[in-house]
């Protein structure tokens with residue numbers, strides 16, 4: 219299927235501090251139409267697109283300017299003939315813009331409804347659309363009390379009755395910077411079908427819990443120009459930010475596309491090596507060695523793979539992918555030390571990461587390793603490497619990935635919903651956009667590691683290999699789900715030919 223291209227400006231990810239700076243710069247310009255009026259007008263455009271015939275709309279409005287946006291939208295919808303109920307949870311003083319919005323709302327036909335009336339409903343919600351304007355980027359603590367009850371009631375009704383929910387700026391309860399529900403398992407957030415976000419795109423709409431809460435993300439820049447001193451800290455990793463593959467010369471041979479050694483295969487785990495090795499083969503490596511610690515298996519389906527005892531493999535110049543099914547035995551640690559000491563470009567995955575987290579000598583050896591490397595932890599492996607809890611990793615995936623990149627001087631792929639990519643030196647992070655829960659099954663990590671190895675062998679830098687591999691891996695799973703091979707029952711093996719197809723398509727598109 220054709221790759222979706224997203225307008226370049228939408229790819230940039232801004233932290234809340236940068237959005238606040240944009241807001242300030244716009245305020246300083248004293249434009250005749252306030253940002254709040256522009257935000258409400260943008261929401262009005264979205265509502266009338268989704269629901270052109272006036273119908274019944276429930277609007278939730280909180281105590282800050284997110285609530286101000288919602289109150290102004292309520293007034294606009296009411297005067298356009300929509301039947302609007304607005305539920306306000308106000309506390310403390312309103313900003314001048316919000317005061318003006320609430321004044322317009324109170325002069326409109328929008329009806330005020332008490333939160334308790336909604337939380338008491340155990341039956342039908344008489345609305346065709348719900349707008350979430352409870353909290354935006356000003357959320358400062360977990361949502362609790364009546365607001366939490368209200369969100370629970372709205373989530374339940376919207377799910378049962380399939381009522382679309384538009385979140386203004388960010389689903390209430392989600393952190394715009396991290397994508398985590400604030401408060402973790404104690405917190406709660408709106409599950410939106412659409413999020414209309416203002417001024418710039420935000421990392422919290424694309425990783426961690428965002429996948430379950432933000433729905434379809436739409437950015438409206440509110441016609442504010444971004445001043446040069448406000449910089450994005452990350453970008454989305456998607457079709458139009460991918461690196462090109464090096465051109466294959468006509469006069470080439472198998473040595474032109476590099477060698478990959480997959481190092482793993484403790485007893486009972488040869489499959490992990492074979493998955494990584496097959497992927498390296500299918501994604502263009504010239505020669506692939508499957509080095510197995512204990513479980514020597516031959517791949518009769520792919521006799522191209524050179525399967526051998528890992529200990530007997532004499533290292534030359536190959537890219538090393540260490541970890542798939544390696545186990546954590548003493549002999550695994552000894553082999554890993556030998557591989558690190560060879561100072562080849564490396565991918566460290568799975569048990570290589572677990573051994574690294576446990577053994578200080580391996581950590582010191584890795585510090586001496588000067589060639590490029592990619593580490594591919596899932597959240598639990600990341601937690602072990604950082605000595606954090608998994609909850610701490612998931613509460614701020616970008617911070618975790620960037621700390622790992624710094625500590626291990628490596629490119630990091632922190633796997634999971636919205637994989638986060640970081641490189642040492644505080645350069646921009648990326649959040650991968652492809653992939654789906656079909657990937658949450660054994661062996662898909664081995665496939666990703668093998669793919670990274672093949673792209674490195676063909677001459678990509680560690681950063682480019684990680685970005686391209688992550689995206690291809692996810693898009694292969696997306697393609698397979700479109701043809702019914704997933705999300706249920708997708709196997710890691712089935713990903714491999716789909717990755718080959720996506721890679722060849724990527725190359726072909728780059729040559730247009």
Ligand SMILES: NC(=O)C1=CN([C@@H]2O[C@H](COP(=O)(O)OP(=O)(O)OC[C@H]3O[C@@H](n4cnc5c(N)ncnc54)[C@H](O)[C@@H]3O)[C@@H](O)[C@H]2O)[C@H](O)CC1
Pocket residue numbers: 237238241253254255257280281282283284285286287309310352353354355356357358359360361362365386387388416417
């Ligand atoms: N920045 C922009 O580009 C624009 C912002 N607009 C909208 O304004 C919000 C941000 O508004 P702000 O008033 O700063 O914050 P919030 O509305 O998100 O809420 C702050 C409000 O809520 C209280 N609060 C925070 N956390 C909790 C909690 N867990 N429980 C209860 N109360 C909480 C806090 O004390 C404040 O009173 C932005 O997202 C946009 O939607 C514009 O109008 C458009 C431009």
Ligand SMILES: [K+]
Pocket residue numbers: 284350351352353354385386387388389390
């Ligand atoms: K919101």
